[in-house]
Amino acid sequence: MQPYTMTIQMPYDVFIxxxxxxxxxxxxxxxxxxxxxxxxxxxxxxKAAELADMTRFEFIDYLRFNGEPIFDYTSDELSEIHEDAAKLEEILG
Incomplete structure (x- = not known):
């Protein structure tokens, strides 16, 4: 991957x-x-790990260190997961 260089400006007193x-x-x-x-x-x-210049495992650890959830499902996604789990329980009996 070829890096793309970006420049940001920051007030010097903030940087200090x-x-x-x-x-x-x-x-x-x-x-x-x-x-x-x-x-x-x-x-x-x-891709977020790539942006952070980390491996996926390092980025997951970085998320955890910063108090961020690794998996952040929406309520619709959670409902779908629960429905799938219930169907699987029925099938497996």
């Missing part, structure tokens, strides 16, 4: 208050963007 190097701040912003896009369902887990 982060108490991080430019590389650490950029990595933090990139990883937080990955979490946001994953939560919004814009990116899959794999």
């Amino acid at each position: 208050h982060l108490h991080k190097s430019r590389i650490e701040a950029a990595q933090d912003i990139q990883r937080q963007a990955a979490i946001r896009y994953y939560k919004m369902r814009t990116l899959s887990l794999g």
